[in-house]
Amino acid sequence: MYNFEFAKPATIGEAVSALSSEGAQALGGGQTLLPTMKQRLAAPETLVSLTGISEMKGVCLSDAGEVCVGGATTHATVAAEAAAHYPALAALAGRIGDPAVRNRGTIGGSLANNDPSACYPAAALASGATIKTNARDIAADDYFQGMFTTALDEGEIITEVRFPVPEKANYQKFLQPASRFALVGVFVAKYADGVRVAVTGASSDGVFRWTEAEEALNGSFTKDAIDALSPPDGDMIADLHGSAAYRAHLVKVLTGRAVAAAG
Amino acid sequence: MPKDHGIGARSKRREDVRFLTGTGHYTDDMAMQGQTYAVMVRSTVAHGKIVSIDTSEAAAMPGVLTIFTGEDFAEVGGNPAGWLIHSRDGSPMREPKRPVLAHGKVRHVGDAYAAVVAETYAQAKDAAEAVAAGTVIEELPAIVDLAAAVANADNRVHDEIPDNLCFDWGWIEDNREAVDAAMKSAEHVTVLELVNNRLVPNAMEPRSSIGEYHPASGEYKLTTTSQNPHLTKLLVCAFVLGIPEHKLTVVAPDVGGGFGSKIYHYGEEALVLAAAKKLGRPVRWTAERTESFLTDAHGRDHVTKIEVGAKKDGEIVAIRTTTLANVGAYLSNFSTATPTFLHGTLMAGPYKVPNVYVNLKAVFTNTAPVDAYRGAGRPEATYSLERAIDKMARELGLDPVEVRRKNLITPDMFPYTTPVALQYDTGNYQATLDKALEMADVAGFEARAAESKARGKLRGLGLSTWIEACGIAPSHLVGQLGSRVGLYDAATVRVSATGTIQVMTGAHSHGQGHETVFAQVVAEKLGIPEENVEIVHGDTSKIPFGMGSYGSRSLAVCGSAIDRAMDKIIDKGKKIAAHMLEASEGDITFENGSFAVAGTDKAKSFGEIAFSAYVPHNYPLETLEPGLEETAFYDPNNFTYPAGAYLCEVEVDPDTGSVDILSFTCADDFGNVMNPMVVEGQVHGGVVQGIGQAMIEHTAYDETGQLLTASYMDYAMPRADDVPMVTVDHSCATPCTHNPLGVKGCGEAGAIGSPPAVVNAVIDALQRGGYAHVTHIDMPLTPSRVWAAMRG
Numbered sequence A: 001m002y003n004f005e006f007a008k009p010a011t012i013g014e015a016v017s018a019l020s021s022e023g024a025q026a027l028g029g030g031q032t033l034l035p036t037m038k039q040r041l042a043a044p045e046t047l048v049s050l051t052g053i054s055e056m057k058g059v060c061l062s063d064a065g066e067v068c069v070g071g072a073t074t075h076a077t078v079a080a081e082a083a084a085h086y087p088a089l090a091a092l093a094g095r096i097g098d099p100a101v102r103n104r105g106t107i108g109g110s111l112a113n114n115d116p117s118a119c120y121p122a123a124a125l126a127s128g129a130t131i132k133t134n135a136r137d138i139a140a141d142d143y144f145q146g147m148f149t150t151a152l153d154e155g156e157i158i159t160e161v162r163f164p165v166p167e168k169a170n171y172q173k174f175l176q177p178a179s180r181f182a183l184v185g186v187f188v189a190k191y192a193d194g195v196r197v198a199v200t201g202a203s204s205d206g207v208f209r210w211t212e213a214e215e216a217l218n219g220s221f222t223k224d225a226i227d228a229l230s231p232p233d234g235d236m237i238a239d240l241h242g243s244a245a246y247r248a249h250l251v252k253v254l255t256g257r258a259v260a261a262a263g
Numbered sequence B: 001m002p003k004d005h006g007i008g009a010r011s012k013r014r015e016d017v018r019f020l021t022g023t024g025h026y027t028d029d030m031a032m033q034g035q036t037y038a039v040m041v042r043s044t045v046a047h048g049k050i051v052s053i054d055t056s057e058a059a060a061m062p063g064v065l066t067i068f069t070g071e072d073f074a075e076v077g078g079n080p081a082g083w084l085i086h087s088r089d090g091s092p093m094r095e096p097k098r099p100v101l102a103h104g105k106v107r108h109v110g111d112a113y114a115a116v117v118a119e120t121y122a123q124a125k126d127a128a129e130a131v132a133a134g135t136v137i138e139e140l141p142a143i144v145d146l147a148a149a150v151a152n153a154d155n156r157v158h159d160e161i162p163d164n165l166c167f168d169w170g171w172i173e174d175n176r177e178a179v180d181a182a183m184k185s186a187e188h189v190t191v192l193e194l195v196n197n198r199l200v201p202n203a204m205e206p207r208s209s210i211g212e213y214h215p216a217s218g219e220y221k222l223t224t225t226s227q228n229p230h231l232t233k234l235l236v237c238a239f240v241l242g243i244p245e246h247k248l249t250v251v252a253p254d255v256g257g258g259f260g261s262k263i264y265h266y267g268e269e270a271l272v273l274a275a276a277k278k279l280g281r282p283v284r285w286t287a288e289r290t291e292s293f294l295t296d297a298h299g300r301d302h303v304t305k306i307e308v309g310a311k312k313d314g315e316i317v318a319i320r321t322t323t324l325a326n327v328g329a330y331l332s333n334f335s336t337a338t339p340t341f342l343h344g345t346l347m348a349g350p351y352k353v354p355n356v357y358v359n360l361k362a363v364f365t366n367t368a369p370v371d372a373y374r375g376a377g378r379p380e381a382t383y384s385l386e387r388a389i390d391k392m393a394r395e396l397g398l399d400p401v402e403v404r405r406k407n408l409i410t411p412d413m414f415p416y417t418t419p420v421a422l423q424y425d426t427g428n429y430q431a432t433l434d435k436a437l438e439m440a441d442v443a444g445f446e447a448r449a450a451e452s453k454a455r456g457k458l459r460g461l462g463l464s465t466w467i468e469a470c471g472i473a474p475s476h477l478v479g480q481l482g483s484r485v486g487l488y489d490a491a492t493v494r495v496s497a498t499g500t501i502q503v504m505t506g507a508h509s510h511g512q513g514h515e516t517v518f519a520q521v522v523a524e525k526l527g528i529p530e531e532n533v534e535i536v537h538g539d540t541s542k543i544p545f546g547m548g549s550y551g552s553r554s555l556a557v558c559g560s561a562i563d564r565a566m567d568k569i570i571d572k573g574k575k576i577a578a579h580m581l582e583a584s585e586g587d588i589t590f591e592n593g594s595f596a597v598a599g600t601d602k603a604k605s606f607g608e609i610a611f612s613a614y615v616p617h618n619y620p621l622e623t624l625e626p627g628l629e630e631t632a633f634y635d636p637n638n639f640t641y642p643a644g645a646y647l648c649e650v651e652v653d654p655d656t657g658s659v660d661i662l663s664f665t666c667a668d669d670f671g672n673v674m675n676p677m678v679v680e681g682q683v684h685g686g687v688v689q690g691i692g693q694a695m696i697e698h699t700a701y702d703e704t705g706q707l708l709t710a711s712y713m714d715y716a717m718p719r720a721d722d723v724p725m726v727t728v729d730h731s732c733a734t735p736c737t738h739n740p741l742g743v744k745g746c747g748e749a750g751a752i753g754s755p756p757a758v759v760n761a762v763i764d765a766l767q768r769g770g771y772a773h774v775t776h777i778d779m780p781l782t783p784s785r786v787w788a789a790m791r792g
């Protein structure tokens, strides 16, 4: 690790101004950023911690009935506090990493990082969530722009994520044996106006919607509807842990399982 | 009532108090006055010519004290291989020099070619980056694939070694023709090609070393993560740096796991000593986890073809194996012994096979050195054999259990000499097999399989009947076979004036529990409380010259030395007692801590005798020296042969290829058991490592020699939820016939016997589930591989 300055602002405004300085970078739970710094692969001059900003922490319900998660809310908090409102989201948060990761890592950090194997991107995309930043609201469909790439501008902070609550939903995560990130993860959410299926871990373009499955499920929200499809083709990741064909196959199996589990 | 004390008691591991409360004392914990930090500069390419190293910029950086390059060690010795192997044609193996720092060429990713010592760790790291930036390395094509390495004579890991071949070994060469003939005339021949996957040992504590030099006395001290401090000392003094042996102390304090990887002497140990001498200050180095992945000696990595010739009824008539074994870029200390005398000699297994021949070529590649890792050679032999026998049974339409039963050596055949030169002293392989079948409720398997099927899952059962050889010995024999060291061990039993005891052992405990178990052995024999016994290990200035701990040898070899030293203590105690009790020595008995005159009530306690030895007022000084301290060196006259039967039950999810290990059952014969709880723990740990190898652990280099699995993001270690409850039994004991405790060793068994049981179970599940074309899958059996195999 190289030396750096450290700031811990108490408000979003202070954080935004701290981040406007040259070489400054936001720090959420540090679960991704700190290991990178320890390996000397990142060298921010100033770390601006977001975890002291109380308006960015916690889970609540909006008047419209959306689950609102503050950008600096830890996975453990989401697992506990979203359980009553959006069980599938809470269950997803409760299976990220290990207890240490869940008690440090934040939803904002996860979505900003947009790791192609991360879990939250699937939930946000399948829920048609709104990513709120200090500057604007971004629809999930516009937010994810390929692995490790998002619509965020330099210095822009995710302050909150709003999840419309579906009628039924389920997340199926198939573990990569070493990292235990998602080798493939599928989030299925059924809303009054349609079903959304988001897939993480599988594609080298990052999280994506499997639209054929959505159409089939709009016709009939059953596992059988999925069984009739062929796996998505897309640009599947191939690595030590699974071939492209295997990942595509898993997308289909897990989608079917998510539908069955969503009930 | 189970015993609560001494041999056989489930005494709690006393060392765990400090390990679990954070009060252990590991190398990296030791702060020293004036200490400095070393950082190694490592190659980022697998193979390259060092064109130039410009250290001037780094040398001028803040805090930098000194910089070493390979040039600085060009004149000193190299780190030798501990075992000389001869090829089939009689020629000695090729032994390239393994220098402290790479010189001329770098030969694997992570190969250190320079080292920086600075006032702080951060300064050393900064300067190491500058050295790397100032270095020009001309990249050469990497040699990674074993078959390509021997086929390609032009591309050489070591310029002087033409076909990258270290040796081409036949065991036993005299068997070759008979085996070929038996194979030719066999009614059935099963052929299996398999890979024993390369593993990274992953000790919890990374390697760490501190060098000190005291100019006034000319004495050096090396504090280091070692499984065998005396061996390290000998290597540093006699081979690498030429330090007079009496001027170096090596201390291996608490060591957080080794699994073999800390047997060996590594260049960093020599580096910190040389740097300490140059600077006159302590120099410390601790591996980062990535360095552990890149530079700890790896394990396994064999590519094998095994042929089993059999009669139609399953009787084995011949076994032949052909193996390419990866030794990596340099010969680590036991790298030549592991694939040969710890592997080829085991290829008969627990079976009465008349004809066995092993051919093994050891191959240099641009990868980290490969050496002994928990089990060392024996897991490779067991895996080949137990997989092939299962396949043979299936091909002949026979029950794998009955095929094994038919071939197992029977109890009346001991001592039994195998065609690959070992003499098994005792065993009862039928007993452990029957025990395992009963414990695992094999009779109820079909019902369980039907229940799985109803849930859409495929259930399978896998067996392995394994044997291993521990406590490698005797020294004169291993010497004839090429060993460059002796394989005895040593212990000093020091009785204090108040009757408490210190035992200085050559064995080193890095998780095994010696401090508890050795104390039980001493307490039992001397009739004193366990808490009055302290086990001292790891410091060459305190302990006698023993060979350390590996190969499941500590209790069988060092425990025997302790026992012999206690015999001497008791003999001397009898002389003292005879004098004090005015009786003749021949009439003195020793039992339950009391020296008594036979047939009388006259007696002296152990404590009274000890006191008299140090305060010799009423003492036979004319004929007997005062004091009560004895040392014994013990050189066993054979290996010990633990054996057992392992059963694994799995369920495969045909939709995803995931394997769930439902149960794992072990019936082991370890001879006499000193502490059942410790033995069970050793088996649990070994089985988990074996399941790790079978299911998820995998070390992968790409074709350019980059290690793809250099962190826990890609190298999977087994966690609690990857493994089932492991059921362990060791009641079928046949005590070792040639050591005083009747013990055989249990440290590696789990890692040896389990991988084939797991793989056999998965193949069984797939075969039963209708995937008849799947006769083998190479480890690790990740969901992706199982799924691909099912697809055909």
Ligand SMILES: Cc1cc2nc3c(=O)[nH]c(=O)nc-3n(C[C@H](O)[C@H](O)[C@H](O)COP(=O)(O)OP(=O)(O)OC[C@H]3O[C@@H](n4cnc5c(N)ncnc54)[C@H](O)[C@@H]3O)c2cc1C
Pocket (backbone or CB within 6 Å): A025, A026, A027, A028, A029, A030, A031, A032, A033, A034, A050, A071, A072, A095, A096, A097, A098, A101, A104, A105, A106, A107, A108, A109, A110, A112, A113, A115, A117, A118, A119, A120, A156, A157, A158, A159, A179, A180, A181, A182
């Ligand atoms: C052992 C381990 C296991 C894990 N397993 C999983 C898993 O199974 N599934 C999974 O999804 N993830 C997993 N993770 C990742 C984890 O969820 C991290 O928490 C997450 O990736 C990053 O969140 P963070 O708060 O730690 O962000 P940090 O590491 O602090 O930051 C990550 C990036 O986001 C930026 N950033 C942080 N907060 C904000 C914000 N509010 N607005 C804008 N930018 C911001 C930072 O500048 C940085 O670029 C794992 C991590 C570890 C260490």
